[in-house]
Amino acid sequence: GENVEQHPSTLSVQEGDSAVIKCTYSDSASNYFPWYKQELGKGPQLIIDIRSNVGEKKDQRIAVTLNKTAKHFSLHITETQPEDSAVYFCAASHNSGGGADGLTFGKGTHLIIQP
């Protein structure tokens, strides 16, 4: 099955600086790579996703890059703000063609934005 490794487990950055979280995956058939943000006391929420037919995707201050050859993908947050403080999860999945294999999540990164 799929195995997703995520680093670092904790990341502390100064407000206004950039943050980068990295993930690797094992299953070359995986073609969908979402990122979820979990705030304290809440469920995870999708913030951005990328599919294997593109190498980069941006949404305002958030960007994700994908290197299929190396089987790794990264989340980039620029101009960090206090509200970016949360736990971030990467995940990987592939279209099972009718079934529901579910996402395999990384172990999460606790992002702390220092004022």
Add this chain to the structure above:
Amino acid sequence: DTAVSQTPKYLVTQMGNDKSIKCEQNLGHDTMYWYKQDSKKFLKIMFSYNNKELIINETVPNRFSPKSPDKAHLNLHINSLELGDSAVYFCASSLSGTGNEKLFFGSGTQLSVL
């Protein structure tokens, strides 16, 4: 309107008891899931249901049983609760369950077994 709602938010109970967690989604999605998040924040899928059929059962003990009266509801029943069952349980749903689509999560149920 809350898209995926689960109750209760907190559940404190004694070892050996039987308890249920309810989940409802109003998004018209075909697939619903239960995830377990342990104390280290690791998210692991437990079950998914697609049109009332169990699709995944990730080696979860048979003390855990999902029940889906219709495609908008997926409840989780837990028998003979053990200390190791303490965790946060999240219900989620997705449009069709193909594996490469957005998941919508509920706000979680924190289960504490004493």
